[in-house]
Amino acid sequence: MSNPAPVQGPRDDRNTPPGTGRRPAAGSAFGRIERVPPLLMLLYLALIGITMLFVTLVAMYVASRAQNALPSGVHPFPRYFSLSTVVLLVSSYTLAQAPRLYRADDLPSLGRCLAATLVLGCIFSGLQVQGWRELVQQGVLFTGERSGTFVYVISGLHVAHVVAGLLFLLAQLLRTLHASRDAVRTLVFIRNPYHLRQLRALLTYWHFIDALWVALFGMFLFLY
Numbered sequence: 001m002s003n004p005a006p007v008q009g010p011r012d013d014r015n016t017p018p019g020t021g022r023r024p025a026a027g028s029a030f031g032r033i034e035r036v037p038p039l040l041m042l043l044y045l046a047l048i049g050i051t052m053l054f055v056t057l058v059a060m061y062v063a064s065r066a067q068n069a070l071p072s073g074v075h076p077f078p079r080y081f082s083l084s085t086v087v088l089l090v091s092s093y094t095l096a097q098a099p100r101l102y103r104a105d106d107l108p109s110l111g112r113c114l115a116a117t118l119v120l121g122c123i124f125s126g127l128q129v130q131g132w133r134e135l136v137q138q139g140v141l142f143t144g145e146r147s148g149t150f151v152y153v154i155s156g157l158h159v160a161h162v163v164a165g166l167l168f169l170l171a172q173l174l175r176t177l178h179a180s181r182d183a184v185r186t187l188v189f190i191r192n193p194y195h196l197r198q199l200r201a202l203l204t205y206w207h208f209i210d211a212l213w214v215a216l217f218g219m220f221l222f223l224y
Contacts, residue, residue, distance in 0.1 A: 043201050047208050050161065054154065054212060058219060061150035065223060077221060078134040081155075084127035085217050088162075091120035092210040095169075098199055105190050107180035114173040117206070121166045128159050151220065158213055165206050172202055 095117040101110040132152065135141075140148040179189035189195055 037197050039197055039201055040204070043204060047205070050208075050212070053157070054216070057150065057154050057157070058216070061147060061154065062223065064146040064150060076138070078131040080127045080131035080134055081217065081220070084124045084131065085213065087120055087124045087127060088210050088213055091117050091124065092207055094120060095203060095206050098203065102190070102196065102199060105186070107176055107186055107189065111173060111176045111180055114169060114176060118166060118169050118173060121162055121169065125159050125162055125166075128155060131155070154216060158209070158216060161209055161212075165202075165209055168202055168205065172198060 094113060098110060098113050101107075101113055132155070135148070135151065140151065142149055142152045175189070175195070179185040
């Protein structure tokens with residue numbers, strides 16, 4: 001008579017070496033991270049780095065003003081900075097319509113949406129340059145007080161990130177216009193999940209840059 005098979009107890013995973021094929025549970029944090037597309041994961045890491053950069057610069061700006069005991073309100077805040085903020089908010093609203101147009105398979109309207117956002121982003125960058133000219137007219141120079149230098153550096157770095165977003169936006173616009181000229185290319189474009197992920201990455205980046213400038217604008221408005 002054969003011996004009965006031993007009853008196996010619950011598996012102890014504490015001694016299970018990594019890389020043995022076990023996957024984290026779907027509801028765990030690692031499971032959610034694994035489901036994030038690589039493109040979005042790289043974007044999130046980049047946004048964390050950008051946030052740390054600007055937090056450091058803002059802290060140095062505040063420290064320089066406190067160290068020099070500079071009073072606020074000595075110079076009027078550049079009006080072009082205020083106007084550029086409104087333009088950037090409008091561009092964020094315009095781009096927010098893109099997912100709805102994509103889901104509706106309306107590539108011509110999606111192209112116009114991206115083009116309008118591109119124009120508004122360029123206008124924002126031009127208004128920032130006008131704001132710097134206004135600072136020069138007020139006697140706030142890049143090589144003057146450290147606090148004035150930080151205004152140029154912080155706003156200039158933000159414009160550089162806006163330009164990076166504009167290049168990404170331009171690439172998406174050209175792909176959309178190319179696909180909209182042919183019914184077959186339109187079908188392939190709409191059904192390709194990679195294009196949807198790129199559009200979502202663009203929206204995430206643009207809204208982040210928008211929110212970042214609103215925070216910087218509020219800080220400048222309070223301390224300038």
